[in-house]
Amino acid sequence: MTATLIWILVALVAIGVYLSWTAGRLDRLHVRMDAARAALDAQLLRRASVAQELATSGVLDPAASIVLYEAAHAARQAEEEQREVAESELSQALRAVFEAPAQVEAVRDAPGGEEAARELAEAVRRVPMARRFHNDAVGAARRLREHRKVRWFRLAGHAPFPLAFEMDDEPPAALVERVS
Numbered sequence: 001m002t003a004t005l006i007w008i009l010v011a012l013v014a015i016g017v018y019l020s021w022t023a024g025r026l027d028r029l030h031v032r033m034d035a036a037r038a039a040l041d042a043q044l045l046r047r048a049s050v051a052q053e054l055a056t057s058g059v060l061d062p063a064a065s066i067v068l069y070e071a072a073h074a075a076r077q078a079e080e081e082q083r084e085v086a087e088s089e090l091s092q093a094l095r096a097v098f099e100a101p102a103q104v105e106a107v108r109d110a111p112g113g114e115e116a117a118r119e120l121a122e123a124v125r126r127v128p129m130a131r132r133f134h135n136d137a138v139g140a141a142r143r144l145r146e147h148r149k150v151r152w153f154r155l156a157g158h159a160p161f162p163l164a165f166e167m168d169d170e171p172p173a174a175l176v177e178r179v180s
Contacts, residue, residue, distance in 0.1 A: 022144075023155040029141040033162055036134040040165060043130040044087055047123040048075040051094060054120060059110040064097045088168035094124060098172035117175065124171040131165055138162040 054060065055069035071086075071093035078086035098104055107113045141162045150156055 019149065019153055019155065022147075022149060026141070026144050026150065026155055029137065029144060030159055030162075033134070033137040033141050036130070036137045037165075040127075040130040040134045043123070043126045044083075045076065047120075047127050048072045048090060050116070050120045050123045051090065052076070054107070054116050057110075057112070057116065059107050059113050059116065060097065060103075064103070067093050068097050084165060084167045091124075091168045091170060094120075094175070095170065095172045098175040101174040101177075104174045121171075121175050125176060128169045128171070131167065131169055135164045138164045 049072075051068055052072040055065045055072060058065075060068065071090040075083075075086040075090040104117060107117045144150060145156050145161065
């Protein structure tokens with residue numbers, strides 16, 4: 001009788017330790033996901049800021065400046081529910097403005113344009129990487145949260161189900177090719 005109770009107690013402690021380890025792992029994944037989201041937000045804000053600066057610098061023609069400024073402003077001011085759409089529209093505006101290598105060369109030839117073009121190229125190159133890191137962290141957290149043990153024992157607590165950030169983040173080819 002005593003041996004049976006000891007084995008039951010050992011099994012319960014082992015299960016408790018395993019569940020605690022799983023909850024800790026899930027918590028670390030949520031922290032990683034939050035850090036990746038903060039990095040993504042920073043890169044998106046940097047891209048929009050650089051695009052907005054370039055649009056107001058007078059280097060671009062007026063039509064391109066207006067298109068780029070409005071898309072960058074909308075991306076910076078977008079509510080969380082509309083953020084993916086606004087960021088995708090900024091990507092499309094960047095591709096439209098910088099689809100021709102001549103436009104990139106015109107920006108580079110202007111005073112301060114070389115640095116502005118380089119900064120914009122770096123910003124548009126970093127957004128896909130930051131989005132990929134964020135979505136990888138979201139995928140890992142989702143996979144763990146879908147396990148039965150996590151659902152049955154409510155190890156995720158009240159944390160919202162992680163959502164990937166889906167947007168069009170293809171950089172303008174003429175801008176990225178020239179900098180590479």
